[in-house]
Amino acid sequence: MSTLDNLPLDTTCALLADRLTVGWPTSGWADPAIQHHGGLMGFQRLHPREHRAGFDTPTTKIRLLATEPLRLDDGQLGAHIPPMIARGGIGECDIIALRPDALHVALPRNPPDAAGGAARLLAHIYVAHDDGTLLELQVYIDPAGLQTEGLPTARRFALKLATSIASGPRQYLAGPRPADLELPGHAEATEPVVQLELAHRFVTTLDAGTDFHVYRAFELLPYDVARDPRLMVYLGRHPKMQGTPQRELNAPLFGQDLKWRAWAEPNGNGMTRARETIALLPGFETLSCHVRLDYADDAQLAPLDAMVASLAMGPRRA
Secondary structure: OOOOOOOOOOOEEEEEOOOOOEEOOOOOEEEEOOOOOOOOOOOOOOOEEEEEEEEEOOOOEEEEEEEEEOOOOOOHHHHHHHHHEEEEEOOOOOEEEEEEOOEEEEEOOOOOHHHHHEEEEEEEEEEOOOOOOOEEEEEEOOHHHHHHHHHHHHHHHHHHHHOEEEEOOOOOOOEEEEEEEEEEOOOOOOOOOEEEEEOOOOEEEEEEEOOEEEEEEEOOOOOOOOOOOOOEEEEEEEOOOOOOEEEEEEEOOOEEEEEEEEEEEOOOEEEEEEEEEEEEEEOOOOEEEEEEEOOHEEEEHHHHHHHHHEEEEOOOOO
C-alpha cells in the first residue's frame, strides 16, 4: 500500500541557507545536527557543499540533496539539461519542464544505484534561481521503499516535490564586493569581524558550528568546468591542518609572515593544488584562523591570493 501518494507536504523546508524552499512533510528533517549514522541514507552530511534533507515513513526513506550553484549566463535552462544529464551518467531519462525557463526534472527510466546500493536516484531537479544561478537537487529513495511504492508512485511524489520548489528570500551575491566574516560567539554589531574582499564572480557560504564558523568562497562557474578555485576560512578554537605537505613556502596573513604547507593531489579530472596555514586572530588569544586554498593552476590561484591578502580584522561594513 502506497504511503507517498497520501503523504501531505504540509510545511516548508529551507535549503541552502534560504536560497530555495521546498514543500516537506512535518516529520522530515533538514541538515540535522546529530551525525550518528553515516552514508547517504543516514544523517551525516556527505560534503560541505551539500544541504541534505530527508524523512522516513514506515516503509520508505526519501533523501533530498541540494548542491551549491553553477553559473547560468544565458538563462536558457532547457538547453543545458541534456548535456548535464549525459555528464552525470544517469542513463535514459524522461525530462519534464514544469516551468520551461526555471524548473526541469529528469526522471531516470531505470533509477541507478547510489551509495553502494543503499539508495536509488529517483529524480534530478534543475532550478534556475532568481539570482541567475543554476541549482541542482537529487531525490533518492531506498530500494525497499521503491519496491513497496512502485516506480510510478515514487515518480509522482518526486514531481510533487519538484512542483513545490521556489526561490527563497536569499540570493547569491557575487563579487567583487566586501564580505564580513562573523566570528563564532561574537554576533554583536559592535564586535569585530574578519573583512574579506570577494573577487569577481565569487560567492560565500557558511557552515556554523557551536564554537566555529567555516566560510567558503568559490567562483560561480558553468557546469562543464571540471574544477573551481576555492578559499576556505575556518574561524574557531580547534583548527586542524588537512593536507599532507609536499613543500613549504612563506606568505603573509594578517600582516604576519607565516609558513604555508603546499601539496598536489589527483582529483579525477587532473590535479588539485592546495596550500594552507593557521594563525591566531589578531586581538584574540583563543580564536584561530585556518586558511586553505584549492586551485588547478596559476590563473585560478591569482584571485585566491588577492582575497587572502585582503583578510583583515575590522568593524562590520554592512
